[in-house]
Structure formats: C-alpha cells, structure tokens
Amino acid sequence: MxxxxxxxxxxxxxxxxxxxxxxxxxxxxxxxxxxxxxxxxxxxxxRTSEVIHSGAYYPPGSLKARLCVSGNKLLYEFCRREQVPHRRLGKLIIARDDDDLKKLESLLAQAAANGVPEAGLINVSQLVALEPGINARAAILCPSSGIVDSxxxxxxxxxxxxxxxxxxxxxxxxxxxxxxxxxxxxxxxxxxxxxxxxxxxxxxxxxxxxxxxxxxxxxxxxxxxxxxxIYRCKGEYFAVNNRKAKLVTRLVFPVSIRELKGSGIPVIKDLQGRMRLGPDAHYASSASADYTVQPANARLFFQLVQGYLPFLQPDDLQPDLAALRPRLQTPCGSPxxxxxxxxxxxxxxxxxxxxxxxxxxxxxxxxxxxxxxxxxxxxxxxxxxxxxxx
Ligand SMILES: Cc1cc2nc3c(=O)[nH]c(=O)nc-3n(C[C@H](O)[C@H](O)[C@H](O)COP(=O)(O)OP(=O)(O)OC[C@H]3O[C@@H](n4cnc5c(N)ncnc54)[C@H](O)[C@@H]3O)c2cc1C
Known part of the structure; x- marks a missing residue:
C-alpha cells in the first residue's frame, strides 16, 4: 500500500x-x-482524572467551552450505547471564603452562558446534606459531570x-x-x-x-x-486512604483550581469509589518525560486541601500517578x-x-x-x- x-x-x-x-x-x-x-x-x-466535565470552567465561545458541552452529551450517549463503564455522579464546585463566593457567582454566569445543563447554586445546608464531609460555604452543583473508564x-x-x-x-x-x-x-x-x-x-x-x-x-x-x-506542565496525584475515600461521593473542585492558577486541588472519585487528589500544575522542562510523584509533595497537597477536607490526616495521602499537559501558554504567565x-x-x-x-x-x-x-x-x-x- x-x-x-x-x-x-x-x-x-x-x-x-x-x-x-x-x-x-x-x-x-x-x-x-x-x-x-x-x-x-x-x-x-x-494518565487522567477520567472526569466527564460539564463545561463551566472555560470562557464562553471558546472551543473548550463549546466542545465540552456538546462532547459531554455525545460521550454519555456513546458510553450508554456501547456499555462503556461510566457514572454521572455530579460535581461540586466549592467556595470557601468571600473571594471564592464572588468567583462562584461569575462561574455560574459563565456556566449558563456556555449552556451547561442544570448547574445551580446550593447553600451551605444543602451542601452539608449532599456531602457532610466537605467544609465550604456554598457550591455550584453540576449534575452533568461524571466519570468514565477511559x-x-x-x-x-x-x-x-x-x-x-x-x-x-x-x-x-x-x-x-x-x-x-x-x-x-x-x-x-x-x-x-x-x-x-x-x-x-x-x-x-x-x-x-x-x-x-x-x-x-x-x-x-x-x-x-x-x-x-508545547510547554510541558506536570500534574501529580495523591491517592487517599481507602478508609476515608467513602467520606466524599461526588467530584469536588475548588472554584479556583491550581490548573487555572488558583490554589485548590480537585477531589477525584473513580468507578471503584477510590479517591484521589490532583492534579496540581507546575511547568517541566521541554523534553521532560518525568512521571515520578514526589512523596514530599504530600505535605503541600495536605496543606492545600485540609480546609475543605477536614477529615484528612497527612499520612492518609500516598503518591499515585503523574502526567504532563501539552500547554500552549508559556511558563512566564501568558494568558x-x-x-x-x-x-x-x-x-x-x-x-x-x-x-x-x-x-x-x-x-x-x-x-x-x-x-x-x-x-x-x-x-x-x-x-x-x-x-x-x-
Ligand atoms: C493530568 C491530566 C488530567 C486530565 N484529566 C482529564 C479529565 O479528567 N477529563 C478530561 O476531559 N480531560 C482530561 N485531561 C485531558 C486529556 O488527558 C487530554 O486532552 C487527552 O488525553 C488528549 O488526547 P490525545 O489523543 O490528544 O493525546 P495522547 O493521548 O497523548 O495521544 C497522542 C498519541 O500520539 C502518539 N504520538 C506522538 N508522536 C507521534 C509520532 N511522531 N508518531 C506516531 N505517534 C505519535 C503518542 O504516542 C500518543 O499515543 C487531562 C490531562 C492531564 C494532563
């Protein structure tokens, strides 16, 4: 041929x-x-979180926003039709302080502009009823988020x-x-x-x-x-002790995540019910193929999440996997x-x-x-x- x-x-x-x-x-x-x-x-x-995202985080009109909202629907249809294991377990985007609450409002407006279905604000008592293990002041509930066996x-x-x-x-x-x-x-x-x-x-x-x-x-x-x-941007994950994993049942994303220059680390669930924290984000060298997870970073992860996961202890975290993002924005702060x-x-x-x-x-x-x-x-x-x- x-x-x-x-x-x-x-x-x-x-x-x-x-x-x-x-x-x-x-x-x-x-x-x-x-x-x-x-x-x-x-x-x-x-090497991913295996999350089916809803499309709230991306600027309206961007390819990421448009293709995420339409892709979410197509992916659920495909998984249902072809019996690919998945679960529509929903995501909570949480706010922890006044600054976060303002960001939550604009994120909700952005989700609406992007056409994210059913996304809505919930108050602290509704949040506690859904996820008693999470400490936050309010959240956006995105029922269309889920997980898939990638x-x-x-x-x-x-x-x-x-x-x-x-x-x-x-x-x-x-x-x-x-x-x-x-x-x-x-x-x-x-x-x-x-x-x-x-x-x-x-x-x-x-x-x-x-x-x-x-x-x-x-x-x-x-x-x-x-x-x-492409600039390689590394993300590490830490697995949470299985005894504590059942204390959270949904995906939980702080409103400002490290992936987008914030300080929060996502809480990821998988189809077996395990819980992972990550990914964080830091640029690596252009040829890097380094997939090691530094055990010493467990302390930093713990510090970043302890405010909203009060049940965690530092020794609940074990190194899991790492991945490299193919970033187009330069390491020196381009948008x-x-x-x-x-x-x-x-x-x-x-x-x-x-x-x-x-x-x-x-x-x-x-x-x-x-x-x-x-x-x-x-x-x-x-x-x-x-x-x-x-
Ligand atoms: C840490 C992390 C977490 C993520 N979590 C999620 C998530 O939860 N949900 C979500 O929607 N997205 C997530 N993503 C994004 C998602 O992983 C990527 O967008 C997606 O996997 C990209 O797929 P791809 O096919 O473009 O790249 P790849 O999967 O990398 O495939 C590219 C392929 O090209 C091959 N290749 C490269 N060069 C050559 C060559 N010269 N000749 C032949 N073959 C070549 C490679 O070997 C590779 O197999 C995450 C990404 C990262 C980094």
Whole structure:
C-alpha cells in the first residue's frame, strides 16, 4: 500500500475518536492511524482524572467551552450505547471564603452562558446534606459531570474504528512529512525494527498529543512564530486512604483550581469509589518525560486541601500517578489558551488538520473534537477518493 485517503497520527483518545468518526462518516475512504507506542492510550490519555466535565470552567465561545458541552452529551450517549463503564455522579464546585463566593457567582454566569445543563447554586445546608464531609460555604452543583473508564472507552473507540474499516497500526513513529507535488502529503514513518517507509495521503490529522508541535514543525510550520510550541506542565496525584475515600461521593473542585492558577486541588472519585487528589500544575522542562510523584509533595497537597477536607490526616495521602499537559501558554504567565484545532489551508497545507494543546477537557471532548475535525475536512475529503475501498 503506498497511498491512503486519510492518515491520523496518534492513538490517544483524540486520534481514536477521529478514526471512528471519519470511518463512520466516509465509509468509502481509506483511513490509516499510525501510533509510535505498542498500544493505544500510552500518552496523555492513559494518565487522567477520567472526569466527564460539564463545561463551566472555560470562557464562553471558546472551543473548550463549546466542545465540552456538546462532547459531554455525545460521550454519555456513546458510553450508554456501547456499555462503556461510566457514572454521572455530579460535581461540586466549592467556595470557601468571600473571594471564592464572588468567583462562584461569575462561574455560574459563565456556566449558563456556555449552556451547561442544570448547574445551580446550593447553600451551605444543602451542601452539608449532599456531602457532610466537605467544609465550604456554598457550591455550584453540576449534575452533568461524571466519570468514565477511559481505557474501556479507548478500547471501544479502537474496536469501532476498525469495525468501520480504519487501519490502526502500532509501533510506527512518524518521522517526516512532505507535501506531495499533486496535493496531499507524503508521510515517512519508522517501525520498531527501525525500517523506514512512507505513504501518501490526501488528508493528515495531527493528534500526536505532546508530540503535536513536532509534527507541525515537520510540516514546515514555525512553531514559535505561530504559537504552536508545547510547554510541558506536570500534574501529580495523591491517592487517599481507602478508609476515608467513602467520606466524599461526588467530584469536588475548588472554584479556583491550581490548573487555572488558583490554589485548590480537585477531589477525584473513580468507578471503584477510590479517591484521589490532583492534579496540581507546575511547568517541566521541554523534553521532560518525568512521571515520578514526589512523596514530599504530600505535605503541600495536605496543606492545600485540609480546609475543605477536614477529615484528612497527612499520612492518609500516598503518591499515585503523574502526567504532563501539552500547554500552549508559556511558563512566564501568558494568558490561558484555547484548544488549537486548525485546517492549515491558509498556510498552503490543505488537508492538514493540527490538534495542538489538547489538554483538559480533551477526554470529554473526544467525540465533539472528532466531529469538528470531520467538518473542517469535509471540503477536501469530499473530493478525494482512492480505488480499493468502499
Ligand atoms: C493530568 C491530566 C488530567 C486530565 N484529566 C482529564 C479529565 O479528567 N477529563 C478530561 O476531559 N480531560 C482530561 N485531561 C485531558 C486529556 O488527558 C487530554 O486532552 C487527552 O488525553 C488528549 O488526547 P490525545 O489523543 O490528544 O493525546 P495522547 O493521548 O497523548 O495521544 C497522542 C498519541 O500520539 C502518539 N504520538 C506522538 N508522536 C507521534 C509520532 N511522531 N508518531 C506516531 N505517534 C505519535 C503518542 O504516542 C500518543 O499515543 C487531562 C490531562 C492531564 C494532563
């Protein structure tokens, strides 16, 4: 095979969802997904909070806000239909002081502007009735937030994508890109044995997570001039002693979380009822692949959460996992950035869609992102067709 219609780079949740969506949308197109690791979900998508977010935290009109609200609905529908384990357990966004109460009001207005369903303010007695273990003055209850088994979700997306005809190939690292003389791209990749090959395609989807800026650079894009450079931002989690885990039953997010420059740490529940605290956020070096959790940080986590989780003791926390976010905002305080999802027509790269900086809420948005990519490529993919499929 030396030519396909569509190549997707990356078998994280976004690449898998794109393979599924596009194979479903264009049954006559040949789709090849190339992944450098030995299996799907070995990048960002395997190290998350597994939260189905409601969409309250993102600025109105942003891709994050729009795709989170629509993605939340699509994801629940998919999980119900395909029997992917999930639970709509709801999230409490809590306020602890006067400053937080003001932020809570503007967050509620933002949630309404974003179209987050059923989000509402609850007072302290309602909060105590729902979560007696939490110490806060008020909260927004977001019933549409939940949790999902993200590994089973990825497994189902991979299965459905293949059942619809997409080819998923592991241990193949993309090492080069060139524009083909007659339009489209020539994609060079290396297999596990180091053998180099290449394949032509009309459309190319860059869903390479932490490696997405490198792929864009291979396509000739200056990642500094365009603001496409990724900065790695580490997040650590600590697991809470199982005896205390049942003292909280919902997701609990302080109104200003560290992820967005605040001081609060989220309280995450999983489908087994375990409780984790995290992630925090601090920039790492550009090549960092450091996934260690520093046991000494347990004390800092404890200090940050003890005000709203009064039942915790410092020795209830054990190091859990760490992850690296693909941040677009620079470490030196530039404003938060939206997802970058772009069909690069105006750079003369028709057929290339870059997905860069797909940090949280990328799990929630996987299906809406995939639909968005399909819509961007509709004018090009509608035209290309190769014999041999369909
Ligand atoms: C700490 C943390 C917690 C999070 N929690 C949540 C949450 O609770 N809810 C939520 O909605 N979102 C969450 N997110 C966001 C979510 O994890 C990401 O948005 C999502 O996983 C991104 O998926 P992806 O497919 O773009 O990237 P990835 O999962 O990283 O996939 C990219 C793939 O591309 C492959 N690749 C890279 N370069 C190449 C190459 N040259 N050739 C071939 N393959 C290549 C990689 O090996 C990788 O498998 C969280 C993120 C972090 C960091």
């Amino acid at each position: 030396d030519q396909v219609d569509i190549v997707i780079i990356g078998a994280g949740i976004v690449g898998l969802a794109a393979a599924y969506e596009l194979a479903l949308r264009w049954p006559d197109k040949s789709i090849l997904l190339l992944e450098q690791a030995a299996a799907f979900g070995r990048g960002l998508s395997g 590994h089973r979700l990825m497994a189902m997306l991979a299965y459905r994508a293949e059942a619809c005809g997409a080819m998923l190939v592991y241990r193949h690292e993309v090492t080069g890109l060139q524009q083909a003389p007659n339009g489209g791209f020539q994609v060079t990749f290396q297999d596990a044995a180091g053998t180099e090959e290449s394949i032509g395609c009309q459309c190319l989807i860059n869903a390479a997570g932490l490696g997405a800026d490198r792929i864009a650079a291979m396509a000739g894009i200056d990642i500094d001039e365009t603001g496409y450079r 938060p950035r939206d997802f970058l999802v772009k069909h690069e027509v105006d750079r003369g790269l028709t057929g290339l869609v870059n997905l860069i900086g797909i940090e949280s809420p990328g799990i929630t948005c996987c299906l809406s992102l995939a639909q968005y990519v399909g819509d961007l490529l509709e004018p090009v993919a509608g035209k290309c067709h190769l014999p041999g499929r369909g």
